[in-house]
Amino acid sequence: MNQIILAFVTGLTTGGLSCLAVQGGLLASSLAHQLEQDVLNQPSARRKKSGRKVSQPRPQTALPIALFLGAKVVAYTLLGILLGFLGSVLTLNATLRAILFIAIGIFMVGNALRMLNVHPIFRYFVIEPPKFITRYIRRTAKSKGGSQTRPDWITPLFLGALTVLIPCGVTQAMMAVALATGDPLQGAAIMAAFTLGASPVFFIVAYLTTQLGSRLEGLFLRFVALVVLILGLVSINNGLNLTGSPLSARNLSQTFFVPQQSGQASSTVPSSTLTLTVANNGYWPSRLYATAGEAVLMNAVTQETSSCARDLVIPALGIETLLPATGTVPIDIPPQPVGTVMRFSCSMGMYTGEIVFGQ
Numbered sequence: 001m002n003q004i005i006l007a008f009v010t011g012l013t014t015g016g017l018s019c020l021a022v023q024g025g026l027l028a029s030s031l032a033h034q035l036e037q038d039v040l041n042q043p044s045a046r047r048k049k050s051g052r053k054v055s056q057p058r059p060q061t062a063l064p065i066a067l068f069l070g071a072k073v074v075a076y077t078l079l080g081i082l083l084g085f086l087g088s089v090l091t092l093n094a095t096l097r098a099i100l101f102i103a104i105g106i107f108m109v110g111n112a113l114r115m116l117n118v119h120p121i122f123r124y125f126v127i128e129p130p131k132f133i134t135r136y137i138r139r140t141a142k143s144k145g146g147s148q149t150r151p152d153w154i155t156p157l158f159l160g161a162l163t164v165l166i167p168c169g170v171t172q173a174m175m176a177v178a179l180a181t182g183d184p185l186q187g188a189a190i191m192a193a194f195t196l197g198a199s200p201v202f203f204i205v206a207y208l209t210t211q212l213g214s215r216l217e218g219l220f221l222r223f224v225a226l227v228v229l230i231l232g233l234v235s236i237n238n239g240l241n242l243t244g245s246p247l248s249a250r251n252l253s254q255t256f257f258v259p260q261q262s263g264q265a266s267s268t269v270p271s272s273t274l275t276l277t278v279a280n281n282g283y284w285p286s287r288l289y290a291t292a293g294e295a296v297l298m299n300a301v302t303q304e305t306s307s308c309a310r311d312l313v314i315p316a317l318g319i320e321t322l323l324p325a326t327g328t329v330p331i332d333i334p335p336q337p338v339g340t341v342m343r344f345s346c347s348m349g350m351y352t353g354e355i356v357f358g359q
Contacts, residue, residue: 003308005182007174007190062072064156069199071160075089076171077192079164083178084187094242094313094347100176101239101349107237108232113162115225180347194307234277238349244315244342250352251343273299280307284345292338292357311347320347 110125122332174194178187240248270291277284290296300312302323311324314331323329333355336342340357 003177003186003275004189004193007177008193008197010174011194011226013197020211034335044267057196065203068156069159069202069268072163073155073192073195073199075161075164076195077188078140079175080178080188081184081192082187083175083191085183087182087187094315097176097180097347098239098242098313098349101235101242105177105232105235105237105239108228110232110283112229112232115228125239141156171274177348183255184321211244241343241349241352242313242315242347246341246343248349248352251354252307274355276300276353278302278305278309278312280305280309281311282309286351286353288355290333290355290357292336292340294335296336296355296357298333298355300331302326308348312344313342313347314342316342 016345022335024280085270102215110122113119114122114125143220171194174190178190181187181190214348226229237248241250245251268289270289272294274290288298300323302310304324305323305325312323313319315340317333319331321329321331338357340356342355343358345350345352356358
């Protein structure tokens, strides 16, 4: 359930902006001509014979936008089912997920630098539908978007479904989460929650697009680019956490100071028996001290834990185990030399910890 809530919050905050940078043009192309025609067809300049001005109704834009977003939610929910099914068949291990996160992060960083016009080489960091699809989209938008007798419903539905072909970087990260679940229902729930969360941003921007004009467009896109850049770096960092790399931000910080533990005393005296509390918000203590040169037993304890922290990954030992929601799971760790730092994380690289071996 936590992953679903996180997916919704991600869509509501950063996901909407990131997706808007990639898919906003598709939404604009489906509605711009219709919005223009709606405005032009209003009887603002006409007067009744009595000389009184005719009241000007608002353009009928809410329904087409809602249809576009509704089709998008349906399309991504179906995609989540497919990704969950593929995940159950492929069973991605931690290494493959790490590679996927790092690749997604690199793409997001490159896409952000492209949006900021840093260098022409970053123009390749963009996903576009095939040319024949874009040509068809433009023809359809022009031919149907200008209907003066009734609102165009087919085009927003069609183009909303086509957004599945051009996912933004954050959407791709959510796709990786859905794939990693290995469960079609959970994958569908994650993608649906994320898309629903991102929908308000789409709706507001589309509804106000004719009023905002182009003066704010450049500033808004630069803001989106910075958000995408940050999210890309986060994705790369999560991938590094999954590999146990000391170069990730959290592992670098843990190298220089001992994290403060929440409500628990953390002994710095090495022991051959360790207790790791697995909570919804991470691992406590996040730094454990084990006796070098002898076998160590680490008891992973959960108490109504439902986050991805349950999926414990220890890259150095090739261990990835799904812990029960409540219970204690013993993990045997073979003898390690003095000074060894063995890192572990959740399956998504979000929560991390380490075991330091000493005398």
